[in-house]
Amino acid sequence: MDGARRSTPRPDVENLADLDAVLSSGRPLRGLRLQDLDLTAYEDRLLARTDVEGLVVLGGRLSPALGAHLGAHHALVFPTDPHAPVDPYRATLYTADELYAGLDRDGYEATPDFLAYQWMKSGVAHRDTFATLLRAIHDDSITDALDEFVAHRPVVGVMGGHDLARGTTAYAAAAGLGRSLAAGGLVVATGGGPGAMEAANLGALARDESSVAVALEELAGVPSFRPSIDAWVGSALTVRAQLPRASTSGSLGIPTWFYGHEPPNVFCDGIGKYFSNAIREDGLLARATAGLVVLEGVAGTVQEIFQAVTPLFYAQPDTPCPPLVLVGQEYWSETVPVWAAVRALGQERGMGAVTHLVETAQEAAEIVLGLASERARQPR
Incomplete structure (x- = not known):
């Protein structure tokens, strides 16, 4: 491991x-x-x-x-705990079918995904040292499996809020972003949850734009995982079963049971789900070797922005750095005014060359893909 x-x-x-x-x-x-x-x-x-x-x-x-x-x-x-709902020593990433096993028969609260969250809460509440150890081993196993899944391929992270509803223009734009990035040869990694994350994973998994359009129309019938996770997951599983997929594996989700209210989306080739949110976030950002695109979001997304800024800020002047692209000029300048801080830090340390604020997801894709293409042409 x-x-x-x-x-x-x-x-x-x-x-x-x-x-x-x-x-x-x-x-x-x-x-x-x-x-x-x-x-x-x-x-x-x-x-x-x-x-x-x-x-x-x-x-x-x-x-x-x-x-x-x-x-x-x-x-x-x-040893392991025979009552644990997940295998702490697993050697591969999860699939959506594994995490949602039994959904159609007994509902979401009978699935391994929900039971793992309950197991985590129970272990913390009762200060169960053995359960804590098994969770740590599980997360290290997932880290190992993620390394094998990525296998030195260029990865772009896509961040954004979990409340973004299906059927909206912004959701469609996030799906288009995922499709463009994956078509450009990049693995698209998200936090693996609903909203913007689901949309980007969907776009990366789909074969082409017309496949995305059909999926978007079908998904719009169940806009959110609230109030019914069962209906939200069920509609997505139906769409995924009919979705013409890209020939390469370009969709990766890295969610966490720390956010128990936030179910994982099903549009991933692999799901690296963690108990520790801190390890999960660090691992996700560290793997974004081709860049990070940030769509609109709130507290969790803002936290991820500054986690990404820190290594850029302290990078040596001659160190190649992946781009950080924020999408939504008014949102990041006025609604949640993060851009002023990012720009100020960039001016001081010279990281301004790799930090961008753009209006559309397509502009973000062009920046990331342009740099990825430039790096691919450079001699190794």
Whole structure:
């Protein structure tokens, strides 16, 4: 795990094909990490091995006999909580179908997404140290999975408010932004929630503009996740099932259970959902290597703006920095007057060259894609 540090290759084994290869090779098992694997079919082969000192088994399924054997030969077996609604040791990002399993049968409050939020609240309320540990392990597993999903591809972050309603001109503009950025070869990463985030993920997932237009018309029938999350998710799942998709995976959501009232949107190729909002926000912004586009939003969006400004402010003069583009001149100048502070900081430290205030989402896309194209032409 620990995907933030990849300078030294880690001996992770995250699927059964790799485990088969390792066992067949006869190489020592010392120091390997078996993450989230069902070892039931491999029990006899593993019971025959004693070269397991330092082997780490992270979750998965194994019998008490195998666990005892591994422990007796100085391997480490990390347990999980069978009552936890999510797997702390998972090796991949979530899908919408996983998080919303059971929605059509029993409603949102029976889904893993809602139950994970309740599990988090219960662990905090009862000061459950083991649950706290499992949540931390889960979030590190998600970080690792995000690194593998992105795999050095250029990522643009799109931020914006969760209250932006389907069926509005602004929602359509956010979807168009996502489509333009993804068509330009960028992975579009959002906070993974409703509103502007859902719109950008939808646009990035869709094959073309006409597909987006059809989806927008269908979604407008359920404008918001209030008052009914069930109806909001259900309509989106129906639209997603019919949506012609882009040939490349360009839609990523990074939400958090910290905002329990805010369900994740379904228009993502991968969903990296965290328990810790702080780790989630830092990870999202750090991955926005191709830039950050900020649509209208309130407190959470403002916080993200200044989190993005901080590394730009302290960057060395010769360090290439991704652009930060705020969309909505009157909004960011008058309604929520953030731009004055951003501009003042930019003048002092020279980051003004990469901070922009524009009127439309299309202008923002042109800035980000222009810089991405310029960087792609530069010799490595």
